Amino acid sequence: MKTRHVLLLSLLAALLLLPLVEAEARIYILQIFIFLFLNIVLAQSYDIVDGAMGYLNLGHICFFALGAYSFGILYNAGLAFPLALGLAVAVVVGFAGAISYPFFRLRGAYFALATFGLVKLMEHITINLGWLTGGSNGLKIDPADRSMPVYYISLAVVVAVILLSWRVSRSRLGLAMNAIREDEEVARDFGVPASRVKAQALMISAVFPGMIGAVYTWNVNFIDPNQVYGLKIALTPIAMALLGGSGLLVGPVIGAVFLYLAEELLWTHLAHLQGAIMGLVIVLVGLFMPGGLARLKGVAGLLGWVGWLEEER
Amino acid sequence: MVPILSAQNVSKHFRGLEALSGVDFQVAEGSITSVIGPNGAGKTTLFNVIAGNQAPNGGQIRFRERVISGLAPNSICRLGIARTYQNVRPFLGLSVWNNVKVALLFGRREPLPSAREDAEIESVLEFAQLTAHPARKAETLTPLERKRLEIARALATDPEVMLLDEIVAGLSPAEALQMMETIRVLNGRGITILLIEHVMKAVMGLSSHIIVLHHGVKIAEGAPKDIARDQEVIRAYLGDAGEEG
Amino acid sequence: MDTTILVQLVINGILLGGVYALAAIGLSLIFGVSGVLNLAHGEFLMLSGFLVFVLHDTFQWDPFLLVALVAPLFFLVGYAFEKALIRPLAARKEHVRLASAVLVTLGAALIAEDFAAFFSQDVQFEKSVDLFLPTLVIGELYLPSLKLVVFFLVMLLILALFLFLKFTFLGLAVQAVTQNRQGAMLNGINTTRINAIAFGIGTMLAAAAGGFEVIHSYVAPNIGLPLTMKYLCVIVMGGLGSFVGVALGGIIIGLGESIVGFFHPAWGQTVAYLLLVGVLLIRPKGLLGT
Ligand SMILES: Nc1ncnc2c1ncn2[C@@H]1O[C@H](COP(=O)(O)OP(=O)(O)OP(=O)(O)O)[C@@H](O)[C@H]1O
Ligand SMILES: [Mg+2]
Numbered sequence: 001m002k003t004r005h006v007l008l009l010s011l012l013a014a015l016l017l018l019p020l021v022e023a024e025a026r027i028y029i030l031q032i033f034i035f036l037f038l039n040i041v042l043a044q045s046y047d048i049v050d051g052a053m054g055y056l057n058l059g060h061i062c063f064f065a066l067g068a069y070s071f072g073i074l075y076n077a078g079l080a081f082p083l084a085l086g087l088a089v090a091v092v093v094g095f096a097g098a099i100s101y102p103f104f105r106l107r108g109a110y111f112a113l114a115t116f117g118l119v120k121l122m123e124h125i126t127i128n129l130g131w132l133t134g135g136s137n138g139l140k141i142d143p144a145d146r147s148m149p150v151y152y153i154s155l156a157v158v159v160a161v162i163l164l165s166w167r168v169s170r171s172r173l174g175l176a177m178n179a180i181r182e183d184e185e186v187a188r189d190f191g192v193p194a195s196r197v198k199a200q201a202l203m204i205s206a207v208f209p210g211m212i213g214a215v216y217t218w219n220v221n222f223i224d225p226n227q228v229y230g231l232k233i234a235l236t237p238i239a240m241a242l243l244g245g246s247g248l249l250v251g252p253v254i255g256a257v258f259l260y261l262a263e264e265l266l267w268t269h270l271a272h273l274q275g276a277i278m279g280l281v282i283v284l285v286g287l288f289m290p291g292g293l294a295r296l297k298g299v300a301g302l303l304g305w306v307g308w309l310e311e312e313r
Numbered sequence: 314m315v316p317i318l319s320a321q322n323v324s325k326h327f328r329g330l331e332a333l334s335g336v337d338f339q340v341a342e343g344s345i346t347s348v349i350g351p352n353g354a355g356k357t358t359l360f361n362v363i364a365g366n367q368a369p370n371g372g373q374i375r376f377r378e379r380v381i382s383g384l385a386p387n388s389i390c391r392l393g394i395a396r397t398y399q400n401v402r403p404f405l406g407l408s409v410w411n412n413v414k415v416a417l418l419f420g421r422r423e424p425l426p427s428a429r430e431d432a433e434i435e436s437v438l439e440f441a442q443l444t445a446h447p448a449r450k451a452e453t454l455t456p457l458e459r460k461r462l463e464i465a466r467a468l469a470t471d472p473e474v475m476l477l478d479e480i481v482a483g484l485s486p487a488e489a490l491q492m493m494e495t496i497r498v499l500n501g502r503g504i505t506i507l508l509i510e511h512v513m514k515a516v517m518g519l520s521s522h523i524i525v526l527h528h529g530v531k532i533a534e535g536a537p538k539d540i541a542r543d544q545e546v547i548r549a550y551l552g553d554a555g556e557e558g
Numbered sequence: 559m560d561t562t563i564l565v566q567l568v569i570n571g572i573l574l575g576g577v578y579a580l581a582a583i584g585l586s587l588i589f590g591v592s593g594v595l596n597l598a599h600g601e602f603l604m605l606s607g608f609l610v611f612v613l614h615d616t617f618q619w620d621p622f623l624l625v626a627l628v629a630p631l632f633f634l635v636g637y638a639f640e641k642a643l644i645r646p647l648a649a650r651k652e653h654v655r656l657a658s659a660v661l662v663t664l665g666a667a668l669i670a671e672d673f674a675a676f677f678s679q680d681v682q683f684e685k686s687v688d689l690f691l692p693t694l695v696i697g698e699l700y701l702p703s704l705k706l707v708v709f710f711l712v713m714l715l716i717l718a719l720f721l722f723l724k725f726t727f728l729g730l731a732v733q734a735v736t737q738n739r740q741g742a743m744l745n746g747i748n749t750t751r752i753n754a755i756a757f758g759i760g761t762m763l764a765a766a767a768g769g770f771e772v773i774h775s776y777v778a779p780n781i782g783l784p785l786t787m788k789y790l791c792v793i794v795m796g797g798l799g800s801f802v803g804v805a806l807g808g809i810i811i812g813l814g815e816s817i818v819g820f821f822h823p824a825w826g827q828t829v830a831y832l833l834l835v836g837v838l839l840i841r842p843k844g845l846l847g848t
Pocket of ligand 1: 327332351356359
């Protein structure tokens with residue numbers, strides 16, 4: 001086995017063993033990782049549609065929120081965890097399939113705009129359907145500390161989303177998505193069934209946020225519309241993907257780790273202007289790093305040494 | 314014999330502008346047929362209508378007996394009609410290899426067994442003289458290489474008909490001769506060629522049949538020597554754009 | 559149902575929609591010229607509202623006079639904003655440019671909101687200018703005269719913009735760039751400069767709307783992004799690039815909110831987003847677009 005594989009596997013092993021360590025602040029530490037995993041999943045799955053296919057889906061968070069709510073409702077209806085989880089994911093993927101055809105008639109800024117509007121629309125609908133969702137009072141499930149299973153499931157979802165991105169990037173579908181990103185009309189002219197490809201891509205990108213949304217509800221026991229549709233949670237994963245390097249296999253992962261840790265370690269300790277610092281970081285990313293962290297020389301070299309990580313989607 | 318490609322009374326207008334009006338033509342299987350006409354005559358529009366990029370406002374396009382107008386471009390490509398663009402449009406961010414691979418995977422009537430894909434891509438690249446750097450992104454190619462990539466991509470779909478939009482234009486005389494030879498070889502492989510060209514030497518040298526468009530109307534057609542003598546063509550076309558040939 | 563109530567709701571809706579239209583026209587101008595979705599647009603409105611409030615609070619000057627002073631200032635702000643943050647993105651590939659612009663304007667929006675919240679000590683703290691004008695009562699209809707004055711001024715500004723675009727050289731250049739960027743460039747129009755000017759004018763209109771908001775309603779640090787979303791709804795309704803359409807879009811959304819909100823208060827605020835998504839899906843080029 002090569003050194004780099006040993007390295008990756010030891011990282012995974014360390015993450016697997018982490019919850020077994022006895023420590024005062026164990027739950028706190030687990031929760032930090034759980035939210036890191038959440039961000040990684042959102043950023044990485046977002047980039048399936050943006051980085052690989054060139055569509056700016058500002059409504060990616062809808063999949064997460066819908067997963068969170070569907071799960072909460074089904075779980076409260078008495079379904080067992082795995083069943084509620086599975087059904088929630090099915091709802092989300094069905095939703096992605098249903099919105100795909102109308103939304104993908106739009107391109108560029110119009111697509112971004114419509115998907116951005118979708119976030120607000122879904123939020124309002126969630127608020128207004130109080131009988132189902134609890135409205136702005138939120139939705140509770142029976143409270144419990146589930147840090148341990150949540151940690152492992154989230155980690156598994158992270159691994160799955162990375163492996164799936166990798167699979168897609170080497171597949172026929174991935175190539176078709178790339179062609180659509182470069183020039184959709186030409187792609188069609190050369191036989192790419194663009195509508196179907198776009199629908200498939202959107203559905204694939206919806207699976208994991210749907211799943212992690214369900215897990216989120218299971219973990220925090222309480223959700224409300226502002227929490228799951230809020231602008232911060234809607235847009236940070238996108239910023240992470242672009243910061244890390246959109247279009248690169250693990251770019252979004254790098255961006256998520258970097259931005260999340262920076263936020264946790266640095267400016268959450270400030271009393272004021274946390275939002276402004278976050279904003280500043282986002283502005284700087286937009287201005288100076290169209291390629292993202294993963295395309296910086298040093299980082300790219302390191303990834304190249306580990307192998308396949310530097311690959312494009 | 315049924316023509317491989319034909320148009321019946323095809324019209325296309327953009328707001329007030331008649332880009333094509335009542336165009337009829339037939340392309341014989343195995344031929345090299347040229348479409349000529351001054352700038353803005355409607356030649357590219359005709360290609361767009363054939364390839365399914367734009368729906369005609371009236372009339373029909375047939376591929377053999379089958380009416381293809383109204384089909385999506387991806388279906389038309391799979392039927393065996395491949396095109397190139399007047400302004401080349403490679404997938405800039407993809408490698409040369411993947412540019413061809415897209416066409417190979419999605420554009421063919423029958424998918425190739427995956428074991429033969431790589432060999433086929435290689436042979437297409439070799440035909441188009443692009444074997445040097447298959448991993449290079451298309452954005453790094455020279456204009457000549459980009460034209461070759463257009464050919465390679467079209468060829469990878471294993472087409473019966475190739476629509477070549479000004480593929481010779483803009484090349485140096487030596488390159489133009491080479492490109493003409495390429496077209497002849499393609500035709501020799503049994504691919505019917507429909508060619509838009511301003512370069513008269515290429516048109517006259519290659520084609521067995523010529524269709525002349527002017528302001529969206531077909532004003533003449535026939536063998537090259539007849540077209541060269543046709544008074545109306547000379548007035549409409551050779552008068553103002555013919556010198557370059 | 560009582561027709562008086564309906565007439566009253568329509569009047570309220572139109573008065574509400576007027577201010578939407580003003581700011582939305584600004585955003586539409588920016589999008590039309592530069593192709594950038596400016597997510598910071600609502601922040602300029604919010605900031606200008608705060609500025610008017612603070613100046614009024616400190617010097618007790620007439621708030622309408624303050625709007626006239628503050629809005630032109632925001633022309634410079636918009637101009638500088640374009641120069642510093644949008645222009646550097648121009649050379650990127652289209653979808654990268656779009657993503658970068660979303661990031662940059664969004665980041666700017668977050669900064670603006672947080673600073674406003676910091677200085678006013680609360681995100682939701684609502685500031686408004688205390689200005690009272692008697693309500694006109696005609697029959698059973700109530701016409702808040704303050705809103706009427708604002709509506710009148712809004713219409714005046716829209717008319718001024720219309721004349722500017724129709725009859726000045728600069729205005730025609732702006733329109734040319736909106737319609738065909740490449741063509742305008744080939745005709746010797748300095749598109750880079752027009753971009754900045756469009757941002758300036760658009761931002762100025764947002765600032766004027768912000769001043770009006772603080773006069774007849776209120777501003778708070780966190781109203782920026784939701785308002786931007788609403789303006790995006792308005793311009794999508796009207797069809798990008800059509801000023802009459804956008805003005806109409808503003809009124810339609812104002813009407814929708816006023817009427818739906820009367821019967822189902824909770825759904826009133828949903829109207830705009832429903833229209834945004836609905837219109838985009840059914841008529842991607844807007845209600846009046848072709
Ligand atoms: N999408 C379009 N919208 C509006 N007008 C168009 C469009 N496409 C082409 N036209 C117009 O239709 C006419 C025919 O254009 P076309 O591109 O087919 O000409 P052409 O014969 O290929 O000319 P050239 O030799 O310059 O390539 C032109 O007047 C052109 O401006
Ligand atoms: Mg042409």
